[in-house]
Amino acid sequence: MNARMWFFNGGTEGQFKISKMTAVTGESLPPATHLHVTQEGVVPSVAAFTLKGVVSNERYTTRSEKIDLVNRQVAIGREQARWGAFIALKKSEAWWALTQDERRAIFEDRSKHIHLGLAALPQVARRLHHCRDLGEDSPFDFLTWFDFESKDAATFEDLLSALRATEEWEYVEREVDIRVERATPAW
Amino acid sequence: MNARMWFFNGGTEGQFKISKMTAVTGESLPPATHLHVTQEGVVPSVAAFTLKGVVSNERYTTRSEKIDLVNRQVAIGREQARWGAFIALKKSEAWWALTQDERRAIFEDRSKHIHLGLAALPQVARRLHHCRDLGEDSPFDFLTWFDFESKDAATFEDLLSALRATEEWEYVEREVDIRVERATPAW
Numbered sequence: 466m467n468a469r470m471w472f473f474n475g476g477t478e479g480q481f482k483i484s485k486m487t488a489v490t491g492e493s494l495p496p497a498t499h500l501h502v503t504q505e506g507v508v509p510s511v512a513a514f515t516l517k518g519v520v521s522n523e524r525y526t527t528r529s530e531k532i533d534l535v536n537r538q539v540a541i542g543r544e545q546a547r548w549g550a551f552i553a554l555k556k557s558e559a560w561w562a563l564t565q566d567e568r569r570a571i572f573e574d575r576s577k578h579i580h581l582g583l584a585a586l587p588q589v590a591r592r593l594h595h596c597r598d599l600g601e602d603s604p605f606d607f608l609t610w611f612d613f614e615s616k617d618a619a620t621f622e623d624l625l626s627a628l629r630a631t632e633e634w635e636y637v638e639r640e641v642d643i644r645v646e647r648a649t650p651a652w
Numbered sequence: 653m654n655a656r657m658w659f660f661n662g663g664t665e666g667q668f669k670i671s672k673m674t675a676v677t678g679e680s681l682p683p684a685t686h687l688h689v690t691q692e693g694v695v696p697s698v699a700a701f702t703l704k705g706v707v708s709n710e711r712y713t714t715r716s717e718k719i720d721l722v723n724r725q726v727a728i729g730r731e732q733a734r735w736g737a738f739i740a741l742k743k744s745e746a747w748w749a750l751t752q753d754e755r756r757a758i759f760e761d762r763s764k765h766i767h768l769g770l771a772a773l774p775q776v777a778r779r780l781h782h783c784r785d786l787g788e789d790s791p792f793d794f795l796t797w798f799d800f801e802s803k804d805a806a807t808f809e810d811l812l813s814a815l816r817a818t819e820e821w822e823y824v825e826r827e828v829d830i831r832v833e834r835a836t837p838a839w
Contacts, residue, residue, distance in 0.1 A: 466787070466788055466789065467785075467786065467787055467788055467789050467790075468789070470787060517787065519785045519787070521784065521785050522748045522749075522750075522784075523751055523752055524711070524752060525752055526751050526752055527751055527752060527753040528751045528753060528754055530751075531751050561709045562709075563709075564710055564713050564714055564715045564717075564718050565710055565711060565712055565713055565714060565756075566714040566715060567715055569752075595785050597708065597709075597785075598654075598706045598708050598782050598784075598785040598786065599654065599785065599786060599787045600653070600654055600657055600704065600706070600786045600787050600788065601653055601654055601787065602653065602654050602655070603654075
């Protein structure tokens with residue numbers, strides 16, 4: 466198994482209680498009450514759905530942007546960050562047919578994806594997983610896992626609203642938004 | 653299975669007869685007399701080794717470079733292109749820790765990877781497969797499959813020599829080079 470792989474199992478058990486699942490664009494996922502986030506693989510007893518992806522190298526970030534990010538970001542899993550969001554995205558074939566310079570121009574020059582994310586740091590922690598180049602077909606291209614404290618929920622909502630209004634998001638053809646709360650204080 | 657996935661099975665059967673296997677950097681692969689290139693998966697009866705990878709979006713190419721490439725390149729599998737090469741590469745962690753602008757600067761601005769490839773078109777056809785973000789661990793990051801006519805062998809050798817002399821290649825920590833000839837005229 467790829468050591469950078471993470472599994473998101475939706476079902477009736479897990480460290481996170483699902484508070485809301487929204488099909489923002491396209492089809493939803495099967496109903497689930499809990500989300501189990503693990504590197505151990507599929508947990509069959511709890512899996513109404515399993516999504517997986519690998520943490521990979523950056524595709525658009527420059528060194529100067531990376532320095533800004535590293536200076537401000539925090540790792541996911543802070544004890545006090547009991548609210549989470551799991552956003553699964555699929556982009557269109559039109560997006561993937563663009564060349565690197567065209568995607569970068571949309572992603573950052575015009576949509577300010579990195580700068581919008583920076584504005585939510587350090588309150589909102591984030592880990593991005595790629596699914597498009599897994600060996601098996603995946604219903605999504607990206608899985609992003611966020612956490613934050615309840616007092617920072619508005620910062621997260623502002624980030625999401627801003628991203629969804631960008632030119633980049635015109636290429637999103639499926640988006641499922643799952644909100645969670647950590648079921649137990651320690652995990 | 654990912655529809656963009658290809659399998660390279662080394663063994664005692666296959667469309668291609670292996671004429672030479674060279675461990676350019678690092679460890680070699682198990683000995684094999686034939687290479688079977690397929691989207692069907694592992695062919696157990698012939699597999700001394702199986703490597704797989706997915707065709708993916710371009711990571712560095714700009715639109716103007718892409719236009720040049722598309723105008724000159726030919727698809728792999730021409731009837732008369734009976735000579736082939738399979739190059740499996742692993743790059744170092746130092747490469748993957750670079751940001752996008754740093755990798756692009758090495759890849760093209762300083763190593764001229766795209767322009768060296770262009771100089772070998774249309775004689776040398778090429779298909780690149782990515783392995784780093786497969787769900788399972790892969791011993792390589794990239795598998796590249798080339799074909800050409802015997803009269804164009806020198807063009808291919810020049811391309812390889814030029815690439816191996818670049819700054820980009822300082823990040824290659826494993827490279828296996830397998831040369832093949834098509835075993836049967838039609839396949």
